[in-house]
Amino acid sequence: MSRFAPIVLTLLLGACAGVQTPLSPVGDQASALHSLFMLMMFVCGGVYLVVLTGIIWSVLAARARRRQDAKNGSDKVLSRGLYTAAAVIVAGLTVLIVGSFIADRALIAARDDDAMLVRVTGHQWWWRIEYRDPASRRWIETANELHLPLGRTARIELDSGDVIHSFWVPNVAGKIDMIPGRRNIVDLTPRRVGWFRGQCAEFCGAQHAHMAFDVKVEAPAEFDAWLARQDNPVAAAAPDMPRGMAVFQGVCGSCHNVRGTSAMGRAGPDLxxxxxxxxxxxxxxxxxxxxxxxxxxxxxxxxxxxxxxxVPLAPSDADAVATYLETLR
Ligand code: HEC
Ligand SMILES: [Cu+2]
Incomplete structure (x- = not known):
């Protein structure tokens, strides 16, 4: 048995840590939901054990009765058992109601009306992400990677450009749908730095599984520096650059935006x-x-x-475009 213990433990505990799991919360919102989940699991697990015990007991009791062929008071035992079960169920449900009320309060308490505003729009199958610069109030666009300042609340406004998607960063907060024509909101207050992973959580077409994003929680100063960098247009092209840039502006610029150049498309991610x-x-x-x-x-x-x-490109052009993309830091 001891040989199998590591395997069993790995299977049991393997899902409890990681960059994409609600079982390892790093945000206020996810922590509130995690506590509620644990409470529900223990209450429902307890009821499950009581029910199983009752079933086993009644099977054994029926056998014993058949053997003895006598009643001797088992009706009384049965009705006592039923009363106990009813009491356990009422108590369990009461605990769950109180628990979900407390979780709800905690989610409301985690709200912050001075939160930094971020707009995330779901597209088949990528994420448009816009930050409102707190100083200038302008929107700064990026895509597919969400940065969050540690300990500050970010209010995420969710939209969809096509079908229903769902925004979910399980370590930080619960999931919420992105519905065309309706703006939903979720607040994120992360409490631990590191890389995490978000994933679309509502089936949205063939590449739904390939609709994920990286999430980086970083110290506020680091975040501010990152946001300032994202706000910059690209630096003027280096002397050996024009080829890849010219090709890019010619064939890719109708769909992609590279601020500071003539590529100003909006159909695809900002590059x-x-x-x-x-x-x-x-x-x-x-x-x-x-x-x-x-x-x-x-x-x-x-x-x-x-x-x-x-897009069919000559190999040398494809190479030049790849080199150009690598300079967009
Ligand atoms: C018809 C519009 C269109 C054209 C033309 C186009 N793209 Fe895209 N591109 C997209 C869309 C839409 C996506 C998002 C795809 C996805 O992730 O499912 C994308 C994704 C990308 C990405 C990944 C972006 C990210 O955030 O990870 C790169 C890089 C890219 N395109 C480069 C190019 C280059 C280079 C060209 C020209 C050779 C080009 N694209 C032409 C629409 C276009
Ligand atoms: Cu989706």
Whole structure:
């Protein structure tokens, strides 16, 4: 048995830590829901054990009765058992009602009306993310990677550009739907720095599973510096750059925006600081040279059905575009 213990424990505890799990909460909202979940699990688990015990007891009692063929008062035992069960159920439900009320209060208490505003729009199958600069009140656009300042509340306004999606960063808060024509709101108050992972949680088409995003919780000063960098347009092109940039502006600029250049499309993710992100195409590929080249060569093979067409480029042009994208930091 001791040989199997590590395997059993790994299976049992394996889901309790990680970058995408509500069982390891790092945000005020997720902590409130986690406490409620634990309460529900223990109350319902307790009731489950009571019911199982009752079933086993009644089977054994029926056998014993058949053997003795006598009644000797088991009706009284049965009715006492039923009263006890009813009392346990009423007590359990009361605990759950009080628990969910407390969780609700905690979620409301975690609200902050001075929160930093972030707008996230779901698209098949990527995330448009806009931050409102607290100083200038302008919106700063990026995509597929959410940065959050530690200990501050971010109010996320959720929209959809097409079908119903669902915004979920399980370590930080509960999930909430993104519905076309209706704005939902979720507050995020993270309490631990690190990388986490968000995932669309409402089936939204063939590439629903490839609709994820990286979440970075960082110290407020680090976050402010990051936001200021995201706000910058790209630096003027280096002398050896024009080729990839020219190709990009010609064939990609109608769908992609690179602030500071003539590429001003809105159909796809903003690429102004594309290479500063950790992954490509909503968590589909890691941010490496190979990842960029692979995505440009065959987006339809890597993410069949995506709205990014496979653009036929001469190998030298594709190479120049990949080099250009790598400079967008
Ligand atoms: C018809 C519009 C369209 C054209 C043209 C287009 N793209 Fe895209 N692109 C998209 C869309 C939409 C996505 C998001 C796809 C997804 O993740 O499902 C995307 C995603 C990307 C990404 C990943 C962005 C991220 O945040 O991870 C890169 C890089 C990219 N495109 C580069 C290019 C380049 C380079 C070209 C030109 C060769 C190009 N695109 C042409 C629409 C387009
Ligand atoms: Cu989705």
């Amino acid at each position: 102004t600081h594309f290479a500063s992100r950790r992954s490509i195409a909503a968590g589909t590929l890691p941010m490496t040279r190979g990842g960029i080249q692979g995505w440009l060569a065959q987006p339809q093979a890597l993410k069949p059905g995506t709205s990014m067409p496979t």
